């Protein structure tokens with residue numbers, strides 16, 4: 196029903212009924228009636244609301260109603276409910292477009308996610324968390340090398356990755372949920388690549404470790420350990436750094452960050468976890484990082500953010516096979532048709548199509 200859709204869009208934009216009323220030039224009472232399906236808005240009113248809410252009018256008529264299940268926020272307590280709603284609304288909108296496209300494609304080229312077979316059932320130590328990370332790498336045929344495109348790696352295995360622009364401050368720390376049985380992970384669009392990748396690997400860790408950890412293990416610590424081990428397997432870390440070190444040069448860490456997509460701080464944690472740095476050596480490193488104010492923003496060239504590509508590829512696939520027309524393709528990509536036509540002529544293909 197259109198009422199639920201109006202409400203969903205309003206919540207997603209963080210507006211109260213009164214805010215929307217003021218923005219769209221209608222009364223709050225009228226909005227309440229629309230949302231409760233007691234009255235149907237005219238096309239003029241729909242247009243005004245779509246402008247005020249920043250959605251297309253088609254949005255109000257879409258049938259799909261999805262829900263995010265098993266939502267896990269890494270720092271849920273610090274984010275106001277209003278902003279959480281906004282992020283959820285943004286993500287739901289993206290997922291809906293995805294589901295629409297999947298319905299259009301005759302055979303879905305998107306794999307269904309399944310857990311790798313033979314993962315250890317009871318994980319009793321953080322060393323065993325590392326073993327799980329290695330098993331996942333093995334079953335996904337990733338070998339031991341750096342993972343060049345993390346988002347692509349997940350999408351290929353049926354995990355949907357979305358990005359949200361709503362917040363790029365420190366408080367939003369990634370989101371994982373289930374939609375119709377498919378795992379969904381959301382990261383900030385403008386985060387540096389290493390932050391995106393660590394969050395993705397952390398959420399992947401939750402997914403792989405669920406119901407396996409014995410009580411004495413802390414779930415968050417285990418997910419972090421998984422993330423480190425998945426991005427840089429122990430053997431690789433030792434190969435790069437050696438078995439025992441008293442100090443790691445920042446330049447070394449910066450090079451490794453760009454090779455493995457794990458932050459410099461991530462490398463210090465990794466080196467401590469693996470005993471390459473002992474406690475006092477690690478403390479020295481952290482003191483140095485803090486005194487240089489490198490804990491929040493690392494020195495050197497930042498790692499560029501990654502972008503999901505699968506959805507866009509599939510839109511062009513559907514267009515090429517005449518399953519959709521240009522206006523539908525533009526709608527799915529949330530792009531004005533004029534821009535879409537330019538894009539179709541492959542102007543700045545790389546940057547525009549996949550940004």
Ligand SMILES: [Zn+2]
Pocket residue numbers: 269397401414415418
């Ligand atoms: Zn977590």
